[in-house]
């Protein structure tokens with residue numbers, strides 16, 4: 001049975017004073033963010049799928065996004081939930097207050113549970129003030145390792161950009177081609193944004209960090225120019241989808257290991273004769289190596305699966321995780337057993353059995 005929550009589409013409340021919203025599960029983050037903007041506020045979680053996904057799905061996967069390097073993932077914005085349990089009862093978790101520590105944190109338990117514990121029907125979420133100023137810093141590098149090292153240098157400079165995204169050369173070329181833009185020849189592209197009262201000073205620190213690795217830096221506060229640069233990042237995935245089926249990977253490593261991860265992914269691509277394009281949320285150490293499988297090429301599909309396995313192994317070896325934001329689902333279930341100890345898996349399964357003894361919700365998925 002497939003459950004469609006798209007008609008749970010009401011924004012029930014926006015409270016400008018308490019800086020929160022109550023929304024039904026089928027509302028998209030983009031719509032909520034737009035409505036919050038009318039009150040000088042915003043909903044900060046912004047998965048790149050924001051226009052086509054739902055808040056319920058974002059909470060169920062604890063989705064990340066471009067802004068989470070500064071503002072945190074979806075779970076950081078969730079104050080409370082209404083969840084329909086397997087026995088049909090309605091559970092309310094959480095609170096409306098900025099702080100609150102009463103009882104076990106059931107809101108966090110359901111956040112990221114991938115639909116295995118109950119059906120989220122509404123959520124109380126935190127809103128944040130719209131930043132007074134946003135500055136964009138973009139840079140082109142000779143190679144992707146330099147770009148990755150530059151993003152690590154930003155973190156080391158004790159500055160917290162609101163966004164720090166990286167594209168390797170093939171992803172950049174494909175995205176520019178899709179957008180019909182003049183191709184900048186570069187080994188990699190990084191775009192950062194700083195926001196808030198100190199945005200200008202922070203942007204200078206970001207540019208200083210980039211300058212250790214490149215002189216091709218653009219910096220500015222023009223929203224239209226910023227939108228053109230961000231469009232390149234957003235176009236990366238659709239551009240690759242033109243060339244066949246895409247296996248979208250999603251690993252995260254400690255920020256200090258990002259350059260090593262990028263290098264290892266490119267070695268894996270060569271070893272498995274696969275076309276792997278790497279872009280992602282460099283500020284979080286979250287990379288999306290995309291393996292393109294030309295339509296009908298079964299041998300390429302087999303090589304892609306082997307390459308993906310090696311990418312997961314590499315992430316774990318570098319002290320990272322098999323999924324930074326997309327979740328375990330079906331594909332990575334086997335790998336979860338490599339990342340987490342048996343006791344942790346046993347506790348998760350015990351919770352699932354307690355809440356859903358008949359195994360109704362997403363059987364065979366996640367853990």
Ligand SMILES: Cc1cc2nc3c(=O)[nH]c(=O)nc-3n(C[C@H](O)[C@H](O)[C@H](O)COP(=O)(O)OP(=O)(O)OC[C@H]3O[C@@H](n4cnc5c(N)ncnc54)[C@H](O)[C@@H]3O)c2cc1C
Nearest residue numbers: 047048049053054056057058060063064114115119120325
């Ligand atoms: C182009 C593109 C870009 C993306 N970019 C990002 C990104 O930047 N960051 C990121 O984290 N992810 C990203 N994703 C992955 C995905 O869009 C997100 O994980 C999103 O949060 C899924 O939401 P959805 O509404 O589409 O949920 P679905 O895909 O429909 O469901 C996802 C899971 O959540 C469960 N679920 C859905 N709704 C509920 C509910 N109401 N109650 C309980 N369980 C529920 C489902 O059973 C399923 O297990 C991207 C995907 C695409 C296609």
